[in-house]
Amino acid sequence: MDILSALFLLFAAVALGAAVMVLVAxxxxxSVLFMLLTFVNVAAMFVLLGAEFLAVIQxxxxxxxxxxxxxxxxxxxxxxxxPLPTVAQPLQLPVALFVGAALAVEITLVVLLAAVDQGRxxxxxxxxxxxxxxxxxxxxxxxxxxxxxxFEIASVLLLVATVGALFLAKEEL
Amino acid sequence: xxxxxxxxxxxxxxLFSIGVVxxxxxxxVLIIFMSVELMLNACNxxxxxxxxxxxxxxxxNFVVFVITVAAAEAAVGLGIILALARHKDTVDVSEMxxxxx
Numbered sequence: 001m002d003i004l005s006a007l008f009l010l011f012a013a014v015a016l017g018a019a020v021m022v023l024v025a026x027x028x029x030x031s032v033l034f035m036l037l038t039f040v041n042v043a044a045m046f047v048l049l050g051a052e053f054l055a056v057i058q059x060x061x062x063x064x065x066x067x068x069x070x071x072x073x074x075x076x077x078x079x080x081x082x083p084l085p086t087v088a089q090p091l092q093l094p095v096a097l098f099v100g101a102a103l104a105v106e107i108t109l110v111v112l113l114a115a116v117d118q119g120r121x122x123x124x125x126x127x128x129x130x131x132x133x134x135x136x137x138x139x140x141x142x143x144x145x146x147x148x149x150x151f152e153i154a155s156v157l158l159l160v161a162t163v164g165a166l167f168l169a170k171e172e173l
Numbered sequence: 174x175x176x177x178x179x180x181x182x183x184x185x186x187x188l189f190s191i192g193v194v195x196x197x198x199x200x201x202v203l204i205i206f207m208s209v210e211l212m213l214n215a216c217n218x219x220x221x222x223x224x225x226x227x228x229x230x231x232x233x234n235f236v237v238f239v240i241t242v243a244a245a246e247a248a249v250g251l252g253i254i255l256a257l258a259r260h261k262d263t264v265d266v267s268e269m270x271x272x273x274x
Contacts, residue, residue, distance in 0.1 A: 019211055022207060022208070035210070035211070100193050107186035123229075139233055154241045161245030161248050
Protein backbone atom coordinates (compact mmCIF):
# COMPACT_ATOMS: atom_id res chain seq x y z
CA MET A 1 0.00 0.00 0.00
CA ASP A 2 1.38 3.38 -0.95
CA ILE A 3 1.77 6.28 1.43
CA LEU A 4 -1.22 8.31 0.15
CA SER A 5 -3.65 5.43 0.59
CA ALA A 6 -2.33 4.77 4.07
CA LEU A 7 -2.74 8.45 4.96
CA PHE A 8 -6.27 8.42 3.56
CA LEU A 9 -7.20 5.42 5.68
CA LEU A 10 -5.74 7.10 8.77
CA PHE A 11 -7.64 10.34 8.19
CA ALA A 12 -10.86 8.49 7.35
CA ALA A 13 -10.66 6.31 10.45
CA VAL A 14 -10.01 9.23 12.78
CA ALA A 15 -12.71 11.36 11.16
CA LEU A 16 -15.35 8.62 11.35
CA GLY A 17 -14.41 7.69 14.91
CA ALA A 18 -14.62 11.31 16.00
CA ALA A 19 -17.95 11.69 14.20
CA VAL A 20 -19.33 8.73 16.15
CA MET A 21 -18.00 10.24 19.37
CA VAL A 22 -19.86 13.48 18.56
CA LEU A 23 -23.08 11.52 18.92
CA VAL A 24 -22.01 9.34 21.84
CA ALA A 25 -20.46 12.01 24.08
CA UNK A 26 -22.69 13.06 26.98
CA UNK A 27 -21.19 16.50 27.40
CA UNK A 28 -21.95 18.90 24.49
CA UNK A 29 -18.53 20.55 24.93
CA UNK A 30 -16.90 17.18 24.24
CA SER A 31 -19.13 16.80 21.19
CA VAL A 32 -17.92 20.13 19.81
CA LEU A 33 -14.28 19.14 20.37
CA PHE A 34 -14.75 15.78 18.62
CA MET A 35 -16.42 17.70 15.81
CA LEU A 36 -13.25 19.78 15.58
CA LEU A 37 -11.23 16.57 15.16
CA THR A 38 -13.54 15.45 12.34
CA PHE A 39 -13.25 18.79 10.55
CA VAL A 40 -9.46 18.89 10.76
CA ASN A 41 -9.26 15.38 9.34
CA VAL A 42 -11.62 16.31 6.50
CA ALA A 43 -9.34 19.28 5.83
CA ALA A 44 -6.39 16.88 5.61
CA MET A 45 -8.42 14.85 3.14
CA PHE A 46 -8.90 17.98 1.03
CA VAL A 47 -5.12 18.33 0.90
CA LEU A 48 -4.89 14.74 -0.35
CA LEU A 49 -7.39 15.66 -3.06
CA GLY A 50 -5.32 18.64 -4.19
CA ALA A 51 -7.77 21.22 -2.83
CA GLU A 52 -5.38 23.25 -0.68
CA PHE A 53 -7.53 26.39 -0.61
CA LEU A 54 -10.54 24.46 0.64
CA ALA A 55 -8.43 22.81 3.32
CA VAL A 56 -7.41 26.24 4.63
CA ILE A 57 -11.00 27.48 4.42
CA GLN A 58 -12.22 24.37 6.21
CA UNK A 59 -9.86 25.01 9.12
CA UNK A 60 -10.47 28.79 9.19
CA UNK A 61 -14.23 28.91 8.73
CA UNK A 62 -15.44 25.58 10.11
CA UNK A 63 -12.97 24.87 12.87
CA UNK A 64 -12.20 28.52 13.59
CA UNK A 65 -15.49 30.35 13.28
CA UNK A 66 -18.43 27.95 13.29
CA UNK A 67 -17.20 25.66 16.06
CA UNK A 68 -16.28 28.60 18.29
CA UNK A 69 -19.84 29.83 17.77
CA UNK A 70 -21.10 26.39 18.80
CA UNK A 71 -18.89 26.44 21.89
CA UNK A 72 -20.25 29.86 22.90
CA UNK A 73 -23.84 28.68 22.55
CA UNK A 74 -23.13 25.45 24.45
CA UNK A 75 -21.75 27.47 27.33
CA UNK A 76 -24.65 29.93 27.22
CA UNK A 77 -27.19 27.10 27.31
CA UNK A 78 -25.55 25.18 30.13
CA UNK A 79 -26.24 27.71 32.86
CA UNK A 80 -29.45 25.88 33.76
CA UNK A 81 -28.19 22.74 35.49
CA UNK A 82 -30.81 20.45 34.06
CA PRO A 83 -30.02 16.83 33.18
CA LEU A 84 -29.26 16.55 29.49
CA PRO A 85 -31.90 14.72 27.49
CA THR A 86 -31.12 11.28 26.15
CA VAL A 87 -33.00 9.03 23.75
CA ALA A 88 -36.75 9.63 24.06
CA GLN A 89 -38.70 6.70 22.67
CA PRO A 90 -37.64 3.08 23.27
CA LEU A 91 -37.75 2.38 19.53
CA GLN A 92 -35.83 5.49 18.57
CA LEU A 93 -32.29 4.08 18.79
CA PRO A 94 -32.82 0.82 16.84
CA VAL A 95 -34.87 2.56 14.17
CA ALA A 96 -32.27 5.31 13.78
CA LEU A 97 -29.42 2.78 13.58
CA PHE A 98 -31.35 0.76 11.01
CA VAL A 99 -32.07 3.81 8.86
CA GLY A 100 -28.44 4.94 9.06
CA ALA A 101 -27.05 1.48 8.25
CA ALA A 102 -29.50 1.06 5.36
CA LEU A 103 -28.48 4.44 3.94
CA ALA A 104 -24.77 3.63 4.25
CA VAL A 105 -25.18 0.20 2.63
CA GLU A 106 -27.29 1.63 -0.20
CA ILE A 107 -24.83 4.37 -1.07
CA THR A 108 -21.89 1.97 -0.80
CA LEU A 109 -23.58 -0.51 -3.13
CA VAL A 110 -24.32 2.23 -5.65
CA VAL A 111 -20.71 3.41 -5.49
CA LEU A 112 -19.33 -0.11 -5.93
CA LEU A 113 -21.76 -1.44 -8.53
CA ALA A 114 -22.65 1.55 -10.68
CA ALA A 115 -20.22 3.22 -13.05
CA VAL A 116 -19.70 6.30 -10.89
CA ASP A 117 -16.17 6.85 -12.17
CA GLN A 118 -17.29 7.56 -15.71
CA GLY A 119 -18.14 11.00 -16.98
CA ARG A 120 -17.03 13.81 -19.22
CA UNK A 121 -13.60 15.03 -18.18
CA UNK A 122 -13.11 18.72 -17.59
CA UNK A 123 -10.19 20.91 -18.56
CA UNK A 124 -8.73 21.52 -15.10
CA UNK A 125 -6.10 18.81 -15.15
CA UNK A 126 -3.19 18.85 -12.73
CA UNK A 127 -1.00 20.36 -15.44
CA UNK A 128 -3.56 23.08 -16.24
CA UNK A 129 -3.87 24.02 -12.57
CA UNK A 130 -0.10 24.20 -12.24
CA UNK A 131 0.10 26.35 -15.34
CA UNK A 132 -2.47 28.75 -13.85
CA UNK A 133 -0.19 29.15 -10.82
CA UNK A 134 -1.65 26.66 -8.35
CA UNK A 135 -4.93 25.66 -6.81
CA UNK A 136 -5.74 29.06 -5.31
CA UNK A 137 -5.13 30.96 -8.55
CA UNK A 138 -7.07 28.50 -10.69
CA UNK A 139 -9.99 28.44 -8.26
CA UNK A 140 -9.99 32.25 -7.96
CA UNK A 141 -10.04 32.72 -11.70
CA UNK A 142 -13.12 30.52 -12.02
CA UNK A 143 -14.80 31.98 -8.94
CA UNK A 144 -14.52 35.56 -10.22
CA UNK A 145 -15.48 34.81 -13.82
CA UNK A 146 -17.77 31.79 -14.22
CA UNK A 147 -19.26 31.97 -10.73
CA UNK A 148 -19.29 35.75 -10.28
CA UNK A 149 -23.06 36.13 -9.86
CA UNK A 150 -23.42 33.27 -7.32
CA PHE A 151 -20.43 34.74 -5.52
CA GLU A 152 -22.11 38.13 -5.15
CA ILE A 153 -25.39 36.49 -4.11
CA ALA A 154 -23.49 34.54 -1.46
CA SER A 155 -22.04 37.76 -0.08
CA VAL A 156 -25.53 39.29 0.13
CA LEU A 157 -26.70 36.11 1.86
CA LEU A 158 -23.96 36.51 4.45
CA LEU A 159 -25.04 40.11 5.07
CA VAL A 160 -28.66 39.03 5.51
CA ALA A 161 -27.58 36.25 7.86
CA THR A 162 -25.58 38.72 9.95
CA VAL A 163 -28.56 41.03 10.33
CA GLY A 164 -30.84 38.09 11.05
CA ALA A 165 -28.54 36.66 13.71
CA LEU A 166 -28.24 40.06 15.37
CA PHE A 167 -32.01 40.41 15.41
CA LEU A 168 -32.57 36.91 16.80
CA ALA A 169 -30.03 37.39 19.57
CA LYS A 170 -31.80 40.46 20.98
CA GLU A 171 -33.02 40.18 24.54
CA GLU A 172 -36.64 41.12 23.77
CA LEU A 173 -37.83 39.07 20.82
CA UNK B 174 -0.83 7.06 -6.72
CA UNK B 175 -3.68 8.50 -4.73
CA UNK B 176 -6.62 6.50 -3.34
CA UNK B 177 -9.38 5.70 -5.86
CA UNK B 178 -12.59 7.72 -6.12
CA UNK B 179 -14.65 4.95 -4.55
CA UNK B 180 -12.82 5.23 -1.23
CA UNK B 181 -13.68 8.87 -0.91
CA UNK B 182 -17.31 8.24 -1.85
CA UNK B 183 -17.68 5.45 0.68
CA UNK B 184 -16.09 7.62 3.37
CA UNK B 185 -18.53 10.38 2.43
CA UNK B 186 -21.46 7.95 2.61
CA UNK B 187 -20.41 6.74 6.06
CA LEU B 188 -19.97 10.28 7.38
CA PHE B 189 -23.37 11.26 5.99
CA SER B 190 -25.02 8.21 7.58
CA ILE B 191 -23.48 9.07 10.94
CA GLY B 192 -24.99 12.53 10.58
CA VAL B 193 -28.40 11.05 9.77
CA VAL B 194 -28.25 8.77 12.82
CA UNK B 195 -27.29 11.77 14.94
CA UNK B 196 -30.31 13.76 13.80
CA UNK B 197 -32.60 10.81 14.48
CA UNK B 198 -31.22 9.62 17.78
CA UNK B 199 -30.27 12.66 19.83
CA UNK B 200 -32.67 15.10 21.47
CA UNK B 201 -30.19 17.84 22.34
CA VAL B 202 -30.88 20.58 19.81
CA LEU B 203 -27.20 21.52 19.45
CA ILE B 204 -26.09 17.94 18.74
CA ILE B 205 -28.77 17.70 16.05
CA PHE B 206 -27.47 20.93 14.55
CA MET B 207 -23.92 19.59 14.60
CA SER B 208 -25.06 16.41 12.87
CA VAL B 209 -26.40 18.56 10.05
CA GLU B 210 -22.97 20.16 9.75
CA LEU B 211 -21.46 16.65 9.57
CA MET B 212 -23.72 15.83 6.65
CA LEU B 213 -22.72 19.05 4.87
CA ASN B 214 -19.07 18.07 5.30
CA ALA B 215 -19.71 14.61 3.89
CA CYS B 216 -21.21 16.21 0.79
CA ASN B 217 -18.18 18.48 0.50
CA UNK B 218 -15.83 15.50 0.43
CA UNK B 219 -17.89 13.85 -2.32
CA UNK B 220 -17.93 17.07 -4.38
CA UNK B 221 -14.17 17.57 -4.17
CA UNK B 222 -13.48 13.89 -4.90
CA UNK B 223 -15.67 13.93 -8.00
CA UNK B 224 -14.09 17.18 -9.15
CA UNK B 225 -10.64 15.69 -8.75
CA UNK B 226 -11.62 12.56 -10.61
CA UNK B 227 -13.20 14.44 -13.52
CA UNK B 228 -10.42 17.04 -13.79
CA UNK B 229 -12.81 19.86 -12.97
CA UNK B 230 -12.70 22.68 -10.44
CA UNK B 231 -16.50 23.06 -10.43
CA UNK B 232 -16.79 20.78 -7.43
CA UNK B 233 -14.39 22.94 -5.45
CA ASN B 234 -16.34 26.06 -6.44
CA PHE B 235 -19.49 24.41 -5.15
CA VAL B 236 -17.79 23.64 -1.86
CA VAL B 237 -16.88 27.31 -1.44
CA PHE B 238 -20.59 28.15 -1.65
CA VAL B 239 -21.59 25.27 0.60
CA ILE B 240 -19.21 26.53 3.28
CA THR B 241 -20.58 30.07 2.88
CA VAL B 242 -24.15 28.90 3.28
CA ALA B 243 -23.14 26.67 6.21
CA ALA B 244 -21.64 29.67 7.98
CA ALA B 245 -24.77 31.74 7.42
CA GLU B 246 -26.95 28.83 8.51
CA ALA B 247 -24.90 28.31 11.67
CA ALA B 248 -25.18 31.98 12.65
CA VAL B 249 -28.95 32.17 12.12
CA GLY B 250 -29.61 28.69 13.49
CA LEU B 251 -27.69 29.31 16.69
CA GLY B 252 -29.53 32.63 17.08
CA ILE B 253 -32.83 30.78 16.81
CA ILE B 254 -31.65 28.15 19.30
CA LEU B 255 -30.63 30.87 21.78
CA ALA B 256 -33.99 32.63 21.41
CA LEU B 257 -35.85 29.31 21.82
CA ALA B 258 -33.83 28.32 24.86
CA ARG B 259 -34.57 31.69 26.45
CA HIS B 260 -38.24 31.28 25.69
CA LYS B 261 -38.71 27.68 26.85
CA ASP B 262 -35.63 27.15 29.06
CA THR B 263 -34.87 23.77 27.51
CA VAL B 264 -32.56 22.26 24.90
CA ASP B 265 -34.77 19.21 24.34
CA VAL B 266 -36.30 19.20 20.86
CA SER B 267 -39.27 17.10 21.94
CA GLU B 268 -40.32 19.92 24.27
CA MET B 269 -40.15 22.49 21.48
CA UNK B 270 -43.72 22.05 20.27
CA UNK B 271 -45.11 25.60 20.29
CA UNK B 272 -46.36 25.25 16.72
CA UNK B 273 -48.41 22.17 17.64
CA UNK B 274 -50.55 23.98 20.19
